[in-house]
Amino acid sequence: MDKVNGNHDVRIGFYVCNCGTNIAAMVDVQAVAKYVAALPNVVVSRDYKYMCSDPGQELIQKDIKEFGLNRIVVAACSPLLHEHTFRSAVEAGGLNPFFFHMVNIREHDSWVHTDRDEATAKAKALARAGIRRVARHRALEVKKVPVHPDVLVVGGGIAGIHAALTLAKSGKKVYLVEREPSIGGHMAKFDKTFPTLDCAACILTPKMSEVGAHENITLWSYSEVVKMDGYVGNFKVTVRRKPRYVLEDLCTGCQECISHCVYKEPKFPDAFNEHLGKRKPVYIPFPQATPQVVLIDPEVCLNFRRGVLTDKCKKPCVEACGDRKAIDFKQKEELKEIKVGTIIVATGFKTFDVGRMPQYGYGRYPNVYTALEVERLVNASGPTAGDVLLRDGHHPKSIGIIHCVGSRDKNTNRWCSRVCCMYSMKLAHLLKEHTEAEIYNFYIDIRAPGKGYEEFYDKLLEEGVHFIRGRVGEVTDWAFIPEEEGKLVIRVEDTLAGVVRRIPVDMVVLATGLEPHADAQNVRRLFNMSCGTEGFFLERHPKLAPVNTFTDGIFLAGCCQSPKDIPDSVAQAGAAAAEALVLIDTGHIEQEPNTAYVVEAECSGCKSCIPLCPYTAISLLPDKKKAYINEALCKGCGTCVAACPSGSIVQNLFEDAEIFSEIDGLLEPTSV
Amino acid sequence: MENETPPTSGNGSWSPRIIAFFCNWCTYTAADLAGVSRLKYAANTRTIRLMCSGRVDPQFILEAFAKGADGVLIGGCHPNDCHYAEGNYKMLRRFQLLKRMLKDLGIAEERFRLEWISAAEGEKVKSVINDMVKKITALGPLDLPGKVADWDREMTEPAPAVESAPVETEVAHA
Ligand SMILES: Cc1cc2nc3c(=O)[nH]c(=O)nc-3n(C[C@H](O)[C@H](O)[C@H](O)COP(=O)(O)OP(=O)(O)OC[C@H]3O[C@@H](n4cnc5c(N)ncnc54)[C@H](O)[C@@H]3O)c2cc1C
Numbered sequence: 001m002d003k004v005n006g007n008h009d010v011r012i013g014f015y016v017c018n019c020g021t022n023i024a025a026m027v028d029v030q031a032v033a034k035y036v037a038a039l040p041n042v043v044v045s046r047d048y049k050y051m052c053s054d055p056g057q058e059l060i061q062k063d064i065k066e067f068g069l070n071r072i073v074v075a076a077c078s079p080l081l082h083e084h085t086f087r088s089a090v091e092a093g094g095l096n097p098f099f100f101h102m103v104n105i106r107e108h109d110s111w112v113h114t115d116r117d118e119a120t121a122k123a124k125a126l127a128r129a130g131i132r133r134v135a136r137h138r139a140l141e142v143k144k145v146p147v148h149p150d151v152l153v154v155g156g157g158i159a160g161i162h163a164a165l166t167l168a169k170s171g172k173k174v175y176l177v178e179r180e181p182s183i184g185g186h187m188a189k190f191d192k193t194f195p196t197l198d199c200a201a202c203i204l205t206p207k208m209s210e211v212g213a214h215e216n217i218t219l220w221s222y223s224e225v226v227k228m229d230g231y232v233g234n235f236k237v238t239v240r241r242k243p244r245y246v247l248e249d250l251c252t253g254c255q256e257c258i259s260h261c262v263y264k265e266p267k268f269p270d271a272f273n274e275h276l277g278k279r280k281p282v283y284i285p286f287p288q289a290t291p292q293v294v295l296i297d298p299e300v301c302l303n304f305r306r307g308v309l310t311d312k313c314k315k316p317c318v319e320a321c322g323d324r325k326a327i328d329f330k331q332k333e334e335l336k337e338i339k340v341g342t343i344i345v346a347t348g349f350k351t352f353d354v355g356r357m358p359q360y361g362y363g364r365y366p367n368v369y370t371a372l373e374v375e376r377l378v379n380a381s382g383p384t385a386g387d388v389l390l391r392d393g394h395h396p397k398s399i400g401i402i403h404c405v406g407s408r409d410k411n412t413n414r415w416c417s418r419v420c421c422m423y424s425m426k427l428a429h430l431l432k433e434h435t436e437a438e439i440y441n442f443y444i445d446i447r448a449p450g451k452g453y454e455e456f457y458d459k460l461l462e463e464g465v466h467f468i469r470g471r472v473g474e475v476t477d478w479a480f481i482p483e484e485e486g487k488l489v490i491r492v493e494d495t496l497a498g499v500v501r502r503i504p505v506d507m508v509v510l511a512t513g514l515e516p517h518a519d520a521q522n523v524r525r526l527f528n529m530s531c532g533t534e535g536f537f538l539e540r541h542p543k544l545a546p547v548n549t550f551t552d553g554i555f556l557a558g559c560c561q562s563p564k565d566i567p568d569s570v571a572q573a574g575a576a577a578a579e580a581l582v583l584i585d586t587g588h589i590e591q592e593p594n595t596a597y598v599v600e601a602e603c604s605g606c607k608s609c610i611p612l613c614p615y616t617a618i619s620l621l622p623d624k625k626k627a628y629i630n631e632a633l634c635k636g637c638g639t640c641v642a643a644c645p646s647g648s649i650v651q652n653l654f655e656d657a658e659i660f661s662e663i664d665g666l667l668e669p670t671s672v
Numbered sequence: 673m674e675n676e677t678p679p680t681s682g683n684g685s686w687s688p689r690i691i692a693f694f695c696n697w698c699t700y701t702a703a704d705l706a707g708v709s710r711l712k713y714a715a716n717t718r719t720i721r722l723m724c725s726g727r728v729d730p731q732f733i734l735e736a737f738a739k740g741a742d743g744v745l746i747g748g749c750h751p752n753d754c755h756y757a758e759g760n761y762k763m764l765r766r767f768q769l770l771k772r773m774l775k776d777l778g779i780a781e782e783r784f785r786l787e788w789i790s791a792a793e794g795e796k797v798k799s800v801i802n803d804m805v806k807k808i809t810a811l812g813p814l815d816l817p818g819k820v821a822d823w824d825r826e827m828t829e830p831a832p833a834v835e836s837a838p839v840e841t842e843v844a845h846a
Contacts (some may be wrong), residue, residue, distance in 0.1 A: 041673055080696075082804060104704075104719070104721075107703065108704070108707060108719055109715075111707040111710055112706055112707050112710070112713055112798075113712065113713075118715035119715055288758060380804065523751065528755060530697075530790065531790075533793075550697060586754055594723060602702075614759075636723055637723055637726050637727065637755075638722065638724055638726060638727030639726030639727060639756065639762050642726060642727050642730075642762075643762065654727060659722075662720050663691060663720065663739060664735075664739055666689075666718040667689065667736065667739040
């Protein structure tokens with residue numbers, strides 16, 4: 001056998017996986033095994049049905065012992081999926097885990113090609129490159145880095161709340177950062193929740209209070225993460241706390257300041273009530289808000305002018321606050337720096353912007369509402385105290401609910417938002433209860449696949465709510481007949497009856513779909529995540545790693561990953577918390593040993609590598625005038641290696657010699 | 673199964689061989705996604721996984737061409753999205769320089785390509801590879817090893833003429 005690294009004979013075992021028929025149907029695996037068997041240094045070459053299975057892994061271990069193998073190559077799926085599995089198998093077989101290389105012939109070959117000969121030829125070339133490469137591999141050691149036990153949860157909707165509480169209850173310190181003045185997210189706006197119709201506030205408020213009171217949770221509302229550095233186990237995060245002009249520690253939530261404000265009546269549109277209600281410049285977003293701390297809106301407060309302090313108001317609020325001295329007009333934004341080991345991103349969703357579908361008349365006809373607005377209208381603590389009073393001052397006698405607004409539509413969003421059928425039916429039920437109006441649902445398909453959901457649909461049918469199957473073409477006030485006069489006419493093709501219908505109603509509700517936040521791309525960059533094509537954050541694996549991201553130590557929960565209902569958001573939040581706990585309780589993470597080092601003898605001290613490193617891991621040893629790489633700071637990108645003019649920097653696992661041998665292996669002519 | 677023989681022009685079964693260097697975080701993952709989504713594309717690329725496109729040493733590209741590649745494709749994260757902050761910019765700078773140098777060697781621009789492909793863009797992996805294969809097929813084989821051998825021969829034999837012939841550049845016929 002050849003001596004490749006000069007230290008010992010290289011004896012390679014090669015395994016090509018059939019993956020059932022996933023690979024074998026398009027790649028002639030036997031031909032590949034036969035071809036590789038004849039390559040230099042190869043001692044064993046086999047094909048096997050499922051290499052990742054226990055017997056597959058045992059096969060490798062048995063061969064290592066029996067044939068004295070010291071290098072292993074597996075040609076199977078993506079290394080991003082199973083490299084770790086096989087490294088562990090190789091290690092269990094008694095070898096250094098890095099005497100292993102994985103060749104991707106599934107995602108990059110059998111699944112994407114249609115000609116068996118071509119796919120087989122490609123598999124042979126890839127395998128050959130792997131064989132050439134692995135011969136040069138060196139034994140490497142995995143470094144263990146401690147994991148900081150504190151956790152950051154970003155977003156305080158139901159998902160963030162649940163994740164934070166789960167972690168706090170297991171004794172971990174949690175920072176919960178919420179952008180809005182209060183936690184609660186969308187759920188805080190709902191009156192009832194499907195399919196059980198239990199009151200949202202009754203199930204959410206206790207959890208919110210628990211967050212506010214828990215000694216292990218530091219709640220920073222009205223705050224945003226502005227910077228994140230570091231890596232799994234050791235993140236350094238900067239949080240910007242926006243000024244509320246009220247000192248959180250001193251405010252008791254008595255709201256005296258609100259009643260004493262110079263504005264006797266609420267005057268400014270209230271975002272929490274979807275602008276259907278009004279608030280004062282000093283306000284608390286909603287009665288159960290957590291933290292129970294008021295805030296002052298400098299855009300409208302008389303003591304400011306366009307956000308700049310003028311101090312021109314009489315400030316009866318300060319007087320009302322009295323000795324508590326909680327109001328501080330000079331409060332500035334604050335930057336807090338924290339260290340955490342793991343991060344859970346739970347930033348939720350926004351609803352579809354109905355302005356993108358002008359044919360439904362939102363903004364043009366006052367009696368067209370979004371679903372979120374109706375959630376507030378039917379809410380006992382909403383702007384109308386639960387009275388469904390239209391913008392034109394009437395009570396509706398007929399209501400049309402249009403499903404799939406901004407969902408399942410190639411002109412807007414293609415995905416199904418998963419909750420709209422159910423919340424539309426919930427709103428249908430609640431509106432009927434509140435108004436006794438005739439209710440029409442316009443749907444494409446009813447999607448009710450959760451526990452108790454189909455039964456809820458049945459219940460609605462029994463309640464006499466009408467269901468008309470068809471995508472609504474238009475909402476118009478153009479009356480054709482006297483009955484349509486003064487009404488909103490919904491034009492729709494009833495696809496079950498096969499006729500185009502015009503249905504006059506008093507109120508239209510648009511069941512808007514769920515989309516990623518407008519700033520999702522920024523948040524993604526901030527936390528080094530990926531987004532899917534729709535813009536929701538991408539999980540590491542759709543089935544097997546649904547709450548992991550591609551960045552270790554950063555997890556996802558709730559609707560920021562994809563539209564889902566509350567039960568699923570909570571389940572995912574629990575899963576994300578459990579993933580964080582795994583890291584914290586293990587206490588350390590194993591770092592891929594792909595860092596770079598300088599071969600001092602060859603370094604000329606030219607310093608060209610130093611400014612290239614984004615992590616300032618490289619410095620010049622002053623006495624020796626040689627570059628030096630701090631391994632703890634190096635993240636293993638290899639940029640300095642590629643740029644070193646004297647070739648004196650080496651990246652472990654990606655050595656020049658390894659890559660050159662891969663190139664040569666790929667391009668060598670195949671002769672079988 | 674003989675279609676991996678070294679490319680020769682005039683041979684009807686010739687099809688280009690392209691070496692691809694994909695960064696682990698974006699483009700390699702995108703290629704995995706193309707696989708999971710069962711997209712179909714030309715079987716002419718062979719991918720080498722690197723942690724970052726910033727790791728791509730110009731020598732890798734020269735080596736690939738010297739060993740008979742008809743094209744080299746580099747895939748990295750979009751600007752601002754690099755997992756390592758700015759490795760892709762470093763690659764971009766090298767790419768610009770290298771492109772000029774390859775042109776001087778008589779290697780057509782279409783044979784050397786840098787693409788930003790995010791982890792979500794499986795479709796782009798497919799379209800970029802298909803497009804590159806189409807363009808290089810139109811150009812025909814590069815056969816740099818053959819050319820280098822010719823050049824070596826010229827160097828050892830006494831030069832017959834005084835004037836040095838200009839470097840021949842390729843023209844695509846697509
Ligand atoms: C009209 C309507 C009715 C619905 N009714 C029901 C129902 O009856 N039953 C049911 O099961 N589901 C229902 N849903 C679905 C439900 O709203 C979601 O499942 C749930 O809200 C998801 O919770 P979340 O925490 O993931 O997201 P969200 O509720 O959106 O919470 C996300 C939180 O993160 C904060 N945030 C966002 N970005 C940042 C940032 N960059 N930094 C810090 N914080 C940030 C937000 O301010 C928010 O507080 C309904 C949805 C809609 C639109």
